[in-house]
Amino acid sequence: PSLFNLMTFAASFIVEGALIIVAGIFLAKNEPSLSNWAITTLVAGYLIYRRVSLILFSPIAGAIADRIGFSWLFNFSLLMIVAGLVLLLLGWVSVGMILIFPFNRVNSAMAPGGASYNEADKIKAVTTNATWRDIGAAAGTLTGGFLLSGGLLFETFAMATFILGMLLFIHFRKTITMQWN
Numbered sequence: 001p002s003l004f005n006l007m008t009f010a011a012s013f014i015v016e017g018a019l020i021i022v023a024g025i026f027l028a029k030n031e032p033s034l035s036n037w038a039i040t041t042l043v044a045g046y047l048i049y050r051r052v053s054l055i056l057f058s059p060i061a062g063a064i065a066d067r068i069g070f071s072w073l074f075n076f077s078l079l080m081i082v083a084g085l086v087l088l089l090l091g092w093v094s095v096g097m098i099l100i101f102p103f104n105r106v107n108s109a110m111a112p113g114g115a116s117y118n119e120a121d122k123i124k125a126v127t128t129n130a131t132w133r134d135i136g137a138a139a140g141t142l143t144g145g146f147l148l149s150g151g152l153l154f155e156t157f158a159m160a161t162f163i164l165g166m167l168l169f170i171h172f173r174k175t176i177t178m179q180w181n
Helices: 003-030 036-068 070-089 093-116 122-149 153-180
Strands: none
Touching: 003 036, 003 070, 003 093, 003 122, 003 153, 036 070, 036 093, 070 093, 070 153, 093 122, 122 153
């Protein structure tokens, strides 16, 4: 896969796969006073918020991308996802999820435009990117199932966040280099 598709895979693996499965575990570990009922209710609320973010933020992101460009908005949304994951790992679970979910929707909306930019076969580029997003979500869901015991949860998310951050750094350097040449 290309660097762009790797970033799409990693973001989808973490946010659309693993985080959806283990959101309740993060809440239970960081808020031990919450009952199972409260945790379930909060996670359901976050999942509703995730869907509402799709409806609200995707069209707004498209309008913004028309003005500032797909690449810049894609990079910024990934940076905000990484920031949200860091907050999540630091124990600010609610703030992290509130930041992660809308920017993941922005990222998802920007991915087809970013994937097809400067590509001869735009449809192939978009379908390849969508395939990597789907593979990432599926692999993340499977991994999240293995993490339901709570073992290695922090370590797995820390490693995945680091990888996503490094991919973003490499992509950002490549984007800046291309703009200056």
